[in-house]
Amino acid sequence: MPCRPDVSGYFGNYGGKFVPETLMPALAELEGAYADALADAAFQKQFDQLCKDFIGRPTPLYYAEQLTKKSGGAIILLKREDLAHTGAHKINNALGQGLLAKRMGKTRIIAETGAGQHGVATATVCAMLDLECIVYMGTEDIKRQAPNVQRMKLMNAEVRPVDSGSRTLKDAINEAIRDWVSNVKDTHYLLGSVVGPHPYPMIVRDFQAIIGREARAQVLKAYNRLPDYLVACVGGGSNSIGLFHPFYNDKDVKFIGVEAGGLGLKTGKHSATLATGKVGVLHGTKSYLMEDEHGQIMETHSISAGLDYPGVGPEHSFYKDSDRATYVAVNDEETLEGFKLLSNTEGIIPALESAHAIYYAVKMAKDLSKDKLIIVNLSGRGDKDLGIVTQALGMKE
Amino acid sequence: MSEITSVFKPDHKALIAYVTAGYPDKTATVNIAAALAEGGCDIIELGIPFSDPLADGATIQHASYLALQQGITPQICLDIAAEIRQIITTPLVFMTYYNPILRYGLEAFCKECIKAGVSGLIVPDLPPEEGLELEKVTHKHNLDLIYLLAPTSTDQRIGTVAARSRGFIYLVSLTGVTGARSSLSPELKGFVKRVRAKSDLPLCVGFGISKVEHALEAAALADGVIIGSRLINLIEEDTSLAALKSFITSVRKALNEKKNTGEV
Numbered sequence: 001m002p003c004r005p006d007v008s009g010y011f012g013n014y015g016g017k018f019v020p021e022t023l024m025p026a027l028a029e030l031e032g033a034y035a036d037a038l039a040d041a042a043f044q045k046q047f048d049q050l051c052k053d054f055i056g057r058p059t060p061l062y063y064a065e066q067l068t069k070k071s072g073g074a075i076i077l078l079k080r081e082d083l084a085h086t087g088a089h090k091i092n093n094a095l096g097q098g099l100l101a102k103r104m105g106k107t108r109i110i111a112e113t114g115a116g117q118h119g120v121a122t123a124t125v126c127a128m129l130d131l132e133c134i135v136y137m138g139t140e141d142i143k144r145q146a147p148n149v150q151r152m153k154l155m156n157a158e159v160r161p162v163d164s165g166s167r168t169l170k171d172a173i174n175e176a177i178r179d180w181v182s183n184v185k186d187t188h189y190l191l192g193s194v195v196g197p198h199p200y201p202m203i204v205r206d207f208q209a210i211i212g213r214e215a216r217a218q219v220l221k222a223y224n225r226l227p228d229y230l231v232a233c234v235g236g237g238s239n240s241i242g243l244f245h246p247f248y249n250d251k252d253v254k255f256i257g258v259e260a261g262g263l264g265l266k267t268g269k270h271s272a273t274l275a276t277g278k279v280g281v282l283h284g285t286k287s288y289l290m291e292d293e294h295g296q297i298m299e300t301h302s303i304s305a306g307l308d309y310p311g312v313g314p315e316h317s318f319y320k321d322s323d324r325a326t327y328v329a330v331n332d333e334e335t336l337e338g339f340k341l342l343s344n345t346e347g348i349i350p351a352l353e354s355a356h357a358i359y360y361a362v363k364m365a366k367d368l369s370k371d372k373l374i375i376v377n378l379s380g381r382g383d384k385d386l387g388i389v390t391q392a393l394g395m396k397e
Numbered sequence: 398m399s400e401i402t403s404v405f406k407p408d409h410k411a412l413i414a415y416v417t418a419g420y421p422d423k424t425a426t427v428n429i430a431a432a433l434a435e436g437g438c439d440i441i442e443l444g445i446p447f448s449d450p451l452a453d454g455a456t457i458q459h460a461s462y463l464a465l466q467q468g469i470t471p472q473i474c475l476d477i478a479a480e481i482r483q484i485i486t487t488p489l490v491f492m493t494y495y496n497p498i499l500r501y502g503l504e505a506f507c508k509e510c511i512k513a514g515v516s517g518l519i520v521p522d523l524p525p526e527e528g529l530e531l532e533k534v535t536h537k538h539n540l541d542l543i544y545l546l547a548p549t550s551t552d553q554r555i556g557t558v559a560a561r562s563r564g565f566i567y568l569v570s571l572t573g574v575t576g577a578r579s580s581l582s583p584e585l586k587g588f589v590k591r592v593r594a595k596s597d598l599p600l601c602v603g604f605g606i607s608k609v610e611h612a613l614e615a616a617a618l619a620d621g622v623i624i625g626s627r628l629i630n631l632i633e634e635d636t637s638l639a640a641l642k643s644f645i646t647s648v649r650k651a652l653n654e655k656k657n658t659g660e661v
Contacts (some may be wrong), residue, residue, distance in 0.1 A: 020452045026549070178574050281522070282496065297449050
């Protein structure tokens with residue numbers, strides 16, 4: 001496999017395990033259990049079978065003909081993670097870790113969520129595997145992503161509101177880590193992105209890499225060639241790493257990560273960690289992050305709750321420094337444009353997170369020749385965002 | 398022998414007090430430190446507030462938040478420490494998370510600590526695996542980097558920390574975050590015993606110690622006790638610091654009276 005972290009869990013200078021001592025043995029246990037599961041053909045078989053029958057994989061690689069015509073340039077293909085069960089890519093990792101937790105004999109699952117997609121995915125898998133499920137969610141996010149809160153509750157998960165700090169994803173992760181510190185013996189922390197201490201960035205990446213493996217095989221079959229560009233949004237970075245990683249050794253395939261530019265990079269109200277951040281330690285990992293001059297973590301902003309996070313996965317930081325990937329920012333207004341465009345031209349309503357990538361891909365495609373190929377990860381569907389979008393666009397009911 | 402290790406003597410249980418620097422304000426912290434010294438504390442732990450204190454429970458989270466709201470920075474904490482050391486001789490250690498230190502610069506921060514009269518550092522999100530870089534710098538400046546152990550620590554990890562911690566070893570009494578509890582964890586006794594078998598360093602027990610009885614119980618097993626959240630609560634309840642002084646004095650007195658009992 002390309003680009004593995006080293007034995008200490010570092011991708012180049014990034015990664016590691018910056019957590020309280022109480023959790024260090026649990027991380028070692030998780031690492032051991034994961035290695036064991038990887039070597040067990042029965043585990044792989046079960047995961048593959050459920051990917052097919054429960055999630056509905058493989059998800060299609062769809063030629064967005066109208067979008068391509070509209071942009072007038074490169075061919076745009078959409079990897080349809082929005083069609084996965086629960087409506088986003090998050091289910092891939094939730095299923096993998098859920099099976100792993102079961103294997104480790106853990107009976108209680110905790111998770112954090114921003115947009116609610118990971119919370120819903122975790123609640124879904126816990127319902128299916130009969131595991132107790134507690135999801136931490138910032139009160140600000142509970143307000144803006146209400147439909148997902150209802151879905152989690154329907155599936156018997158307990159949603160615990162987090163009212164500290166910025167009341168968003170960052171604070172939900174703090175609270176989930178505190179819960180894990182207190183209940184580590186019977187609890188598995190089902191972390192939803194490629195962030196956190198080692199081995200999480202590796203485990204989450206591996207379960208999400210199914211996106212890129214499928215896309216690679218699909219594009220080769222349909223076009224008999226590799227794509228020129230991969231485009232995906234980056235908050236913590238799980239859908240983008242999932243798409244990018246299997247193409248790591250295909251040096252001619254360029255990776256573009258699209259971060260949330262919020263109200264604009266100059267305003268300071270954004271979540272463009274890789275574009276503007278500095279290297280530091282947050283939530284157990286050394287990576288780029290948004291901090292003030294005293295090392296305090298900054299409050300971020302994005303119209304999409306799923307990208308509203310001041311850190312980013314260590315593998316992305318490694319890709320940035322080694323120039324394997326390029327990171328750009330798309331602001332809230334442009335995102336809404338991407339959201340409308342995909343809905344109008346293709347009849348697909350994207351999640352606001354994914355709309356960042358859509359906007360950028362269309363912008364790029366315009367300047368590229370018609371023989372170029374772009375794959376965009378459509379990481380989730382947009383039903384959850386209708387309230388925000390209607391309000392932002394001033395649409396009447 | 399460092400300033401911290403010299404605190405530990407036979408027949409004397411060390412009393413270590415944690416307060417968040419800048420809570421409720423900068424001047425108050427200096428007065429609080431003086432009161433703690435007068436009440437018989439052997440070491441004062443000053444918390445440098447961090448925006449995301451993931452090893453802390455609600456009380457210290459809230460104190461950190463209020464301190465940050467007032468603009469408390471690591472630099473101001475260094476100033477507070479220097480001011481405290483002008484009026485008392487009690488050794489000071491900083492407790493903070495790794496990112497503010499990293500941002501200040503490891504070398505610059507350690508240098509400034511020594512200048513301000515700070516003798517040690519406790520960094521709860523820095524396990525020994527990640528601590529090599531900071532260790533190098535603290536050793537160079539004769540600053541004690543105090544590592545933590547928890548009831549979940551394996552014997553192998555206990556061995557690592559025993560070999561690398563300086564000053565003392567901070568034993569987290571329970572599987573959890575900081576904050577007052579109604580009773581001590583039943584797993585504490587066996588945990589202290591496991592560490593004692595592998596280390597000659599002084600062992601101090603913290604997290605969840607909020608009553609005189611807890612302090613006595615923990616001191617019977619270890620060489621010192623660390624009290625934090627309860628002190629923050631007492632400061633909040635009574636800003637005249639009378640309640641804080643009376644509590645610390647009573648803990649000190651109880652520890653002195655029981656000093657010859659309870660070896661395990």
